[in-house]
Amino acid sequence: MIHFKIYKSVIDLPDYWDALPTNDLFLKTPFLKALEHSCPKNISTNYIGIFKDNNLVGIAIIQRVKLYLDDVFRNPTDNALKRLTKALIATVVRGNALIIGNLMHTGQHGLYYNTKMISQTLFLDTIFKVIDALSIQIKKEDNKRVRMICFKDYFESDSIHQNQHLFTKNKLYKLQVQPNMVLTIPSSWSSSQAYVVALNKKYRSRYKSALKKASDVIKKELDLNEINLASEAIYMLYKNVSDNAKVNSFVLDKRHFFNLKKELDQDFRLFGYYLNDQLIGFYTLILNNNQLETYFLGYNPDFQSKYQLYLNMLYDMLDFAIVNGFKKVVYARTAMEIKSSVGAKPTAMSIYIKHTDNFILNPTLKYIVNTLNPTLKWEERHPFK
Secondary structure (H helix, E strand, O other): OEEEEEEOOHHHOOHHHHHOOOOOHHHOHHHHHHHHHOOOOOEEEEEEEEEEOOEEEEEEEEEEEEEOHHHHEOOOOOOHHHHHHHHHHHHHHOEEEEEEOOOOOOOOOOEEEOOOOOOHHHHHHHHHHHHHHHHHHHHHHHOOOEEEEEEEEEEOOOHHHHHHHHHHHOOOEEEEEEEEEEEEOOOOOOOHHHHHHHEOHHHHHHHHHHHHHOOOOEEEEEOHHHHHHOHHHHHHHHHHHHOOOOEOOOOOOOOHHHHHHHHHHHHEEEEEEEEOOEEEEEEEEEEEOOEEEEEEEEEOHHHHHHHOHHHHHHHHHHHHHHHOOOOEEEEEOOOHHHHHHHOOEEEEEEEEEEEOOOHHHHHHHHHHHHHHOOOOOOOOOOOEO
16 A cells, blocks of 8 residues: 655654665765754745555655745846846746756755655656645635746656656656766876876866865865855855856755754864955865765955866866765766866756646647756867767
8 A cells, every 4th residue: 555644854753764775875864954944934844754554655745835036036237138037037937836856956866766666657746646645735725826837857767758658747847957077086096196197188187277276265164163264255155156046946045054064073174265365265075975065165356266166176176076086076067067077077967848738738848948048058068079
């Protein structure tokens, strides 16, 4: 007998939640607890347990996201045509959306099931029942309709596509989104010097030039207390980058990084860049088993170009991965060209999405997604010999 439970808080999760053999740290209670304590104001998380009889056989993270025009679009200087386009888009996407996964990070990070205990078809069919139950619950409690449903960020190799008929049956469209930039680390790279040797002449010179430009920058890992003391400065640097994005569906809580460090300890790392004792940049990493996940970063734009802060961060992230024996660096999406110059390769990803109010609008979602998450023209770089 298959049934499900919807939990509203990590504290309510059964003790055996973390016993499921998933290797995804983003589905474990320490990360979920940190997220719950410092989630963006427009996002609330539902934790789903799928049970076979009394055994937990699968889990899901479903976020309720409240989307509004001012939250999504950040550029108030747009011309009249762009403002009109955004207003029309807002009439479609405004309101409540259910995201199966974590909207705040590239990748699936939303579903896991024990293949020995439940089939994928039965698991997904149960997830659709959960979505219906959540939609009814939101309508009953807040008198709000769920207007959009989205299963996010699946690689083309993901087995979920074998059940595409279930998504079609439930009127969800498959759309390709920006790729995830991933760098696979060869086993022969025992040190960063091995990476430098593998670069061709042009990109080896670029690497050395970037490090030289940042030679006056002091790079330092911050512990929990240091993150706490620097919270205001860290948040301002994050906002410098976040506010510069044309589209953004959330703003992090000011204590987000502190709570992640508190709950994840050594599985979350924050590195600061200092110039004359002033924090001018930072980046964060999440150690997800054999994958190093790059997380949020920030920098002072006044120093970005002169010291090549962003490029140095990409190199330093890779250096950390090589030194600590990771198999992959997940650089996520955005800034694809510069990430490819470091060696990351684009890996195609797709989402499944639908509009619940008006199924006639579903074919237009492709254009809306492309507007909200535009596919930028970029040239892939090939830095290796």
